[in-house]
Amino acid sequence: METNLYPIQRDIENLARFTATPGQGVTRFSFTPEDRGAREYIKKAMAEAGLSVREDAAGTVIGRRQGKVEGPVVMLGSHFDSVRHGGAFDGTAGVVVAIEIARVLEEHGVSTVYPVEIIAMVEEEGGRFGAGLFGSRAMAGLVTYGQMELRDDSGISLAEAMREFGFNPSEIGTARRKPEELKAFFELHIEQGPILEKEGVSLGLVEAIVGMRNYQVAITGRPDHAGTTPMDMRADALVAASEVVQQVRKIALDVGGGAVGTVGKMEVLPGAANIVPGEVRFTVDLRSHMESALDELHSRLHSAVEQACAREGVTYTLEQVSDAKPAHLSVVLREVLEKEARARGISTMTMISRAGHDTQIMATLTDAALIFVPSKDGRSHCPEEWTDYADLKQGADVLLGAVLAVAEAER
Numbered sequence: 001m002e003t004n005l006y007p008i009q010r011d012i013e014n015l016a017r018f019t020a021t022p023g024q025g026v027t028r029f030s031f032t033p034e035d036r037g038a039r040e041y042i043k044k045a046m047a048e049a050g051l052s053v054r055e056d057a058a059g060t061v062i063g064r065r066q067g068k069v070e071g072p073v074v075m076l077g078s079h080f081d082s083v084r085h086g087g088a089f090d091g092t093a094g095v096v097v098a099i100e101i102a103r104v105l106e107e108h109g110v111s112t113v114y115p116v117e118i119i120a121m122v123e124e125e126g127g128r129f130g131a132g133l134f135g136s137r138a139m140a141g142l143v144t145y146g147q148m149e150l151r152d153d154s155g156i157s158l159a160e161a162m163r164e165f166g167f168n169p170s171e172i173g174t175a176r177r178k179p180e181e182l183k184a185f186f187e188l189h190i191e192q193g194p195i196l197e198k199e200g201v202s203l204g205l206v207e208a209i210v211g212m213r214n215y216q217v218a219i220t221g222r223p224d225h226a227g228t229t230p231m232d233m234r235a236d237a238l239v240a241a242s243e244v245v246q247q248v249r250k251i252a253l254d255v256g257g258g259a260v261g262t263v264g265k266m267e268v269l270p271g272a273a274n275i276v277p278g279e280v281r282f283t284v285d286l287r288s289h290m291e292s293a294l295d296e297l298h299s300r301l302h303s304a305v306e307q308a309c310a311r312e313g314v315t316y317t318l319e320q321v322s323d324a325k326p327a328h329l330s331v332v333l334r335e336v337l338e339k340e341a342r343a344r345g346i347s348t349m350t351m352i353s354r355a356g357h358d359t360q361i362m363a364t365l366t367d368a369a370l371i372f373v374p375s376k377d378g379r380s381h382c383p384e385e386w387t388d389y390a391d392l393k394q395g396a397d398v399l400l401g402a403v404l405a406v407a408e409a410e411r
């Protein structure tokens with residue numbers, strides 16, 4: 001049994017038309033007319049594949065195929081929103097492949113012991129509201145009131161946009177799935193990096209998704225005249241901040257294991273050429289797939305800020321604003337996928353995902369697996385984003401094999 005290339009290509013090309021920026025990539029934010037168009041297309045394709053279709057309270061589209069028993073469910077899918085001026089494959093590829101798998105199961109009259117659900121998640125990118133991983137968070141019962149109140153550029157909150165679109169935000173709790181309802185979660189996604197292409201390998205089987213800690217630092221010195229204040233009498237907040245920027249790079253390199261650290265946003269106050277900087281506010285983003293490495297990055301960041309500020313005679317506040325734990329994906333499911341790939345002569349390698357995915361949230365509920373397909377030149381989140389359809393079909397075939405095995409198809 002195998003999937004077909006043509007419907008995968010057709011659905012990706014058709015879904016790329018639901019964009020707010022035609023000719024300039026895919027811009028499909030949640031709860032917009034473009035979301036509506038793509039959503040109706042997905043619901044129709046799911047229904048034609050014999051699935052019974054519903055939407056949960058978060059707005060995620062779910063197509064269900066009955067099993068011999070009521071549950072637990074084998075879920076597969078990805079997200080169908082995009083970033084601004086993104087590509088046609090990020091998220092959409094995983095949704096389209098999952099629908100094609102349902103189609104193949106239907107055409108071959110396959111019956112499985114466990115039910116299969118095809119998932120098209122909403123608001124994964126957080127492009128409109130900054131409420132990333134929203135669909136999966138709702139399934140895990142992790143949506144907070146603060147997230148519902150996040151606002152887009154025109155001041156509309158996520159809750160308001162949902163209500164306007166026909167969903168009831170106060171029912172968000174009903175989207176929650178219990179761990180015992182789920183048997184496995186599979187997501188196929190483009191790699192968004194250059195490794196598979198460079199190594200000449202067809203599929204990446206992800207072992208872990210990096211954890212991420214974000215910090216907000218404010219350093220307070222003393223604003224003084226840039227001409228009349230001698231160098232040894234200054235308390236320059238930017239000099240201290242610059243040292244922290246250098247240290248963030250050094251700390252990540254020292255900790256190693258692929259750990260990364262970034263200062264991506266900085267504000268200098270009062271921000272004049274002729275005034276010694278009195279205050280600097282900046283962000284720090286630290287990532288690793290190991291919790292112990294995140295702990296070390298965390299404590300070394302604290303001492304770096306403390307030492308830099310002491311040297312310059314300035315004060316500081318350092319606040320951690322988010323903490324996403326590294327997700328370790330299922331070894332058992334990875335072995336199932338490896339076996340299916342080997343049987344088809346498709347090459348695989350294990351990988352770490354350095355970007356966030358719905359799979360990391362679903363891994364808190366059930367055994368979860370993430371399959372990467374190659375990205376041309378490693379490009380993503382841009383109109384040039386591309387994956388060869390033949391590569392997508394290979395990923396789809398391996399995923400089909402794994403679904404047949406885990407949902408226990410009668411062969």
Ligand SMILES: [Zn+2]
Nearest residue numbers: 079090091189
């Ligand atoms: Zn994505």
